[in-house]
Amino acid sequence: MADATSTRSPATVEAAAVSExxxxxxxxxxxxxxxxxxxxxxxxxxxxxxxxxxxxxxxxxxxxxxxxxxxxxxxxxxxxxxxxxxxxxxxxxxxxxxxxxxxxxxxxxxxxxxxxxxxxxxxxxxxxxxxxxxxxxxxxxxxxxxxxxxxxxxxxxxxxxxxxxxxxxxxxxxxxxxxxxxxxxxxxxxxxxxxxxxxxxxxxxxxxxxxxxxxxDWWGLIFMAGFLGSLEYVLEEGPLYEWLQDTSVATCAAICAVSAIAFFYRVLTAQEPxxxxxxxxxxxxxxxxxxxxxxxxxxxxxxxxxxxxxxxxxxxxxxxxxxxxxxxxxxxxxxxxxxxxxxxxxxxxxxxxxxxxxxxxxxxxxxxxxxxxxxxxxxxxxxxxxxxxxxxxxxxxxxxxxxxxxxxxxxxxxxxxxxxxxxxxxxxxxxxxxxxxxxxxxIARLHDRVTWGNATATETLNMLAQRLQGMGDSALMALKQLSQIVHRQAxxxxxxxxxxxxxxxxxxxxxxxxxxxxxxxxxxxxxxx
Incomplete structure (x- = not known):
């Protein structure tokens, strides 16, 4: 059987090429x-x-x-x-x-x-x-x-x-x-x-x-704005304010849930969603x-x-x-x-x-x-x-x-x-x-390990204290610096x-x-x- 493409006329092939x-x-x-x-x-x-x-x-x-x-x-x-x-x-x-x-x-x-x-x-x-x-x-x-x-x-x-x-x-x-x-x-x-x-x-x-x-559909727009807008707010602000423990995040989460139900009902029933x-x-x-x-x-x-x-x-x-x-x-x-x-x-x-x-x-x-x-x-x-x-x-x-x-x-x-x-x-x-x-x-785990019984921690603290001598309370400043090092590592x-x-x-x-x-x-x- 001849290949289908070989039966096409040159005009047809040229027209297809032009359309492409x-x-x-x-x-x-x-x-x-x-x-x-x-x-x-x-x-x-x-x-x-x-x-x-x-x-x-x-x-x-x-x-x-x-x-x-x-x-x-x-x-x-x-x-x-x-x-x-x-x-x-x-x-x-x-x-x-x-x-x-x-x-x-x-x-x-x-x-x-x-x-x-x-x-x-x-x-x-x-x-x-x-x-x-x-x-x-x-x-x-x-x-x-x-x-x-x-x-x-x-x-x-x-x-x-x-x-x-x-x-x-x-x-x-x-x-x-x-x-x-x-x-x-x-x-x-x-x-x-x-x-x-x-x-x-x-x-x-x-x-x-x-x-x-x-x-x-204006109602659809209102419900969609309430659903997506409040969802975006919850996702943006939630990690900063302990999620639902914050009043504004909890309020927006409630608005999001109610608006989502209304939105999905609306787009499934409206004549022109x-x-x-x-x-x-x-x-x-x-x-x-x-x-x-x-x-x-x-x-x-x-x-x-x-x-x-x-x-x-x-x-x-x-x-x-x-x-x-x-x-x-x-x-x-x-x-x-x-x-x-x-x-x-x-x-x-x-x-x-x-x-x-x-x-x-x-x-x-x-x-x-x-x-x-x-x-x-x-x-x-x-x-x-x-x-x-x-x-x-x-x-x-x-x-x-x-x-x-x-x-x-x-x-x-x-x-x-x-x-x-x-x-x-x-x-x-x-x-x-x-x-x-x-x-x-x-931080909690490192604090448990950075104790006076830890030789490396004690050595680091002493080194920092020596470096800070003559700058006030060198022991306290060294302790603060060690705490910053621990926090950065965490x-x-x-x-x-x-x-x-x-x-x-x-x-x-x-x-x-x-x-x-x-x-x-x-x-x-x-x-x-």
Whole structure:
């Protein structure tokens, strides 16, 4: 029997080839949108290395300045799932332009803020408006371009989604060191204007359906905001205030539980639900979201742990932390095109599993951490982290969204991105709790061992006392220094425990990949009609 492809006429083959080409205008428009998404995700972490400067500039307390981050995250996590409905109603072009312009105006207002209350308000607005750009780019990548080009667009959005939060502290450190914290926000203005104009001029992916706005489910939005907003608050503040022992955390937990019940009832019964959670019934999408949730734990968790260790134990400045963290960013950038090529040749499930195991290997390298770990000791773990993250993230995006019917991708993209952000929030809460509990445990154990009967402890105390002679009560000062040494060692041991926990978690997660259905190859040619 002759091969089917050999019976196709030259005209049919040429028409198929033309349909597979990406028009330069469309590709350029997509890249503009990708840069907007990069700005939005970058701003989650860009202030993290400069919170002390913002605190000083606005005369805020440490608890108040933490809301510069929390307000952005709460607003973003509410807006991301909402974007699916809004992109169908307004269309990609109009929604993205509104998001980009609103994000730019909010950034300008953040830079002008003179009080902490103003900053928190404008950061919440910035997070809410900017969030619309993230799932819109994901949806466009898997609906606008032919399936055979997913190996190109998949790594682009995967790189941005992982690279932006990773290099956020680096960028923030450089900007604050070179200029001032105000420029963390002012730097968004010119790119934001260019993105808005470029999207309005070039994007023509779809058409708006304004009739959907007449059926907008306001109750669904209220319940979703109560559910996700209070959940984010509980996860952010819980580890700091002993969870339900704090009145505000307990109140938000109650609001979260009631709102969650109301929200799920509403989206399952409304004529036009604000979020279509039935998409989770698709096996690859549901498991892909679960993997994305777990990858978010590592993505945001390690972006938090490394800078905290370098600041708390090594005493690094924001700039020094940024320079050390940049290794993972470079690794991700170099790995992205390789992942795209691998997706053409290797089962994507195998790539995801390999990435998760490499990520676990990078975390395992850090279980031996000491207070002397510096740039070179962190080099290999960060390289492994960057490679593992890209290998796990990019094929997961494609399996979860690239196998869905095009009419379901817009809504699904919001849910998919929400799971990654929620994974990050849960990861930070768990990591903070582990660090606090294990540090306290190690302090207690070390105090039991550091006694007068311990020759090493006595020798160290005598050496410190001799060094401090002539500076007041040398014995008391030596005892304080020994206590600080014990505390620092307990902190480092806590970090080792947290890294070991992540190692076990990602080794186990790699087994979950077997539950995914084998997707068609990214290079599969569409059938001719």
């Amino acid at each position: 080409r990406i028009p330069p205008r469309r590709l350029f428009a997509f890249l503009i949108m990708v840069f907007g998404m990069f700005m939005s995700i970058l701003d989650i972490q860009v202030v993290s290395a400069s919170l002390s400067e913002i605190q000083a500039g606005l005369s805020a307390s440490s608890s108040e300045v933490s809301w510069v981050q929390t307000a952005y995250l709460i607003a973003e996590v509410i807006a991301i799932p909402l974007s699916g409905f809004l992109s169908r109603a307004f269309g990609t072009r109009l929604l993205f332009a509104i998001s980009a312009s609103g994000f730019t105006i909010a950034s300008f207002l953040c830079g002008l803020a003179s009080t902490i209350e103003q900053m928190i308000l404008w950061r919440a607005l910035q997070g809410f408006l900017g969030a619309g750009m993230i799932p819109t780019v994901f949806a466009s990548a898997y609906t606008v371009f032919p399936r055979s080009k997913f190996y190109i667009v998949g790594p682009i959005i995967g790189l941005v989604a992982t690279l932006a939060p990773t290099i956020g502290p680096t960028v923030g450190g450089y900007i604050t060191d070179a200029m001032s914290w105000h420029w963390l926000f002012f730097i968004n203005i010119i790119p934001g204007i260019a993105i808005t104009v470029g999207v309005l001029a070039l994007v023509d992916f779809d058409s708006p359906n304004f009739a959907l706005l007449q059926r907008f 604000i979020v279509d959670i039935r998409t989770f019934a698709d096996r690859n999408f549901g498991i892909g979201c679960l993997i994305s949730f777990c990858v978010g734990i590592g993505l945001y968790g390690l972006t938090y742990m490394y800078p905290r260790y370098l600041a708390e134990v090594r005493g690094y400045s924001a700039l020094m932390i940024g320079e050390t963290m940049f290794v993972s960013g470079i690794t991700m950038f170099l790995t992205a095109p390789i992942v795209g090529r691998l997706m053409l040749r290797i089962d994507m499930r195998l790539i995801i599993a390999t990435g998760l195991i490499i990520f676990a290997a990078g975390s395992y390298q850090m279980t031996w951490i000491t207070r002397d770990y510096d740039f070179y000791e962190l080099l290999l773990p960060q390289i492994l982290r960057g490679i593992g993250m890209m290998l796990a993230m990019v094929p997961t995006n494609t399996i979860a969204l690239g196998t869905l019917p095009p009419d379901r991708v817009k809504n699904a993209s919001g849910l998919f991105n929400l799971t990654r952000n929620l994974g990050g929030a849960v990861g930070l809460a768990v990591i903070n709790q582990v660090l606090n509990d294990r540090t306290d445990l190690h 902190v480092v041991m806590g970090y080792g425990d947290a890294f070991f926990m992540l190692t076990l978690f990602y080794v186990c997660l790699s087994l979950m990949v077997m539950l995914l259905k084998k997707p068609a190859s990214a290079s599969t040619e569409p059938a001719a009609h």
